[in-house]
Amino acid sequence: MTRVLLFAPLYPPYSGGSPTFFSELANTLPDEYDVHILTAYHQDRPLFAKENGSHVYRIIPMKLDLPAPARMILEGGVAFVAAMLIGLFRRIDIAHIHSTSFSTPPIAISMMLLSVPVIYDCQDLAVRSWIATLGNPVAHFSVGKRVDEILVDAGVDEDSIIRTPITNPTYVSEYASRPVDSADDSFSVVFVGALRELKGVDILFNGFCEFAVEHPDATLTLVGDGPLREQLDDSIRNTEVGSRIELLGNVPHRKALSEIASADVLALLSKRETGPRVVFEAFAVGTPVVATRVGAVPDVLDDEETGLLIERSRESIIEALATLYEDPQQRQKMAENALDAKHGPTESELINAVERGYSRAESV
Template sequence: MTKVLLFTPKYPPSRGGAATFYSNITEEQYDNTTFIVVTSLHNSRGLIEQKNGITVYSLLPRIERLHRYIRVPLEILVLILVSSYLILSKKIDLIHSHSSSFSVVGLSIVSVLFRTPIVNDCRDETFRPWIVKLGLTPLWFSCASNIDDILIQNGVPKDNIKRLPVVNPDYVKEYRSTNTPDELTDLIYIGTLRKPKGIFLLADAIKILHQQGMDIDLTVVGDGPDRSKFENKCQNNGIEDCVTLTGSLNHNDTLRRLTESDALVLPSESEGVPRVVLEAQDVGTPAVATAVGGIPDVIDHEKTGMLTEQTPESIAENVLRLIHDDELYRMIVESGVESADERSWERVGGQLREGYDRANKK
């Protein structure tokens, strides 16, 4: 039995792609693997909880009001103390770390002190290469080819990178609908409201569509630091009456909104493999997304989605193509669903098990 300390800053009831992905990994109950989860404090979760054989330690402070030069060292110190205790008391064999946080430095220190291998899991382009090379690191998990490239460019041997794909939970299929709308009018954006996500490009694209006589509504699911700026942008563009901001929603409500929409638009500046694109394919909602990061790995242009340049004009043009070409829309829905059905947690489990075995042997 392999005992794995799984660290992720976000775990349910926190929302988002990482929380969903890692909770599904632990809930799959892989043979010969026991997970102990370390994550951030959450108001609706106890400090230590056990359910279905999984123990969750919610001990990492996330005091955003503290200056980062105080907050980050505090998080690192707490993670060092907690992980040291768990390695000694629970006989941890392996550390599996979501690499997006500075706190990973603490795990790397503990990895060296106790000679416990650490596998850094790189899920998007925000990870810091120098951090994921610290510690006793025999293997790296990557979710997409662009992540592979970043690791290789920073000296990680290609043979030491293991693909751990993004896969939807099985219940996503319950929201599937492959009906073609009589008229494409309802767009949706799902994600954090901040500039790198392309939200201001999206507001300009909606303005262009309205100028061309299209009766388009936009639902925005999510929250973030640039929400007020985005609202001002919509007002300045004269589109505030057709834009609905829901704030953050739970996963089920988000999926329902996604299914009810005619197309997803994701105009990000950079991405790993965004879960929302995979979910859109799974439920039968075509995605229009910028050709950045790992998105081209999961969208075949004009087959399983539409790839766009990072300009309002290109975004609007690709939406217009879906509006005016029913056959293209129908083909993208069908091919996207087929692509989604090819992904499985069985494959994730196989890759995960192989990665753990390799890491423990080195």
């Protein structure tokens, strides 16, 4: 049996693309892999647990209110010691490490000291060039062409890059429903993601508030947490349309899917992305998407067919919401097109790609 240390900065019950990816990966890997997941502390879960056959160590502190240097010392220090202990006592064979976290370098160094081959999982454009080659990794998992370019520019051998496709968990399809004509005149907008300036949630909020003044049946639901949460809480209390804005915070993935499926449109005004999982999820459940032209979004969103591609501005989101609000038939057609579209690779394709990387590590 191959023993794998899987470093996931966040893991359920935390929500979002990364926790969903790592939990689904751990749950679908063949039984020949003994998976040990090192992740962030969560107050509602035990420090050590066995879940769906995997060993989960929720011990890395997440202190988002601390300055970056302090977080690097605290999180990195705990991660280094934990990885060393897990590596020694569990006799880890392969380390599969998320590439963008304060804990990434210390874990990579610990594996290097233990002579454990490392694979970096590069899911976003924030991967640092100096990290990409730290510890002489044997392979890099990449989710897109732009990530490939960053890795190659950092000196990574192109032959070591393995494309891991973005896939939806099988249960996402349970939330899909064919849209039907409705006498309900309400218009609901949903955002799912980190409450950060990078994701454009502040632009969406300001645009919606202006839009909602003229459209009293419009609602906005914000799903997620992050640095802008306190600011958004205050803004909701102080705006005249605050009663029609709901800030749910982090919720389980199935709850987030339910919110997406029940909305008329999902909005994502990111400054940069690779392949945002939430867009694939929205299409899979039949919800049109309004999004900026970043990363792989223009490749998967068919403008005016499954949603709208817009500029990253308050004026653009107001115009897009007005367009969809005023044409329910267009919204319905977009929803049908989204359901009929090919929703990307299957989980088996993802597992095949990951196993290629693991096989490479085992052969070192």
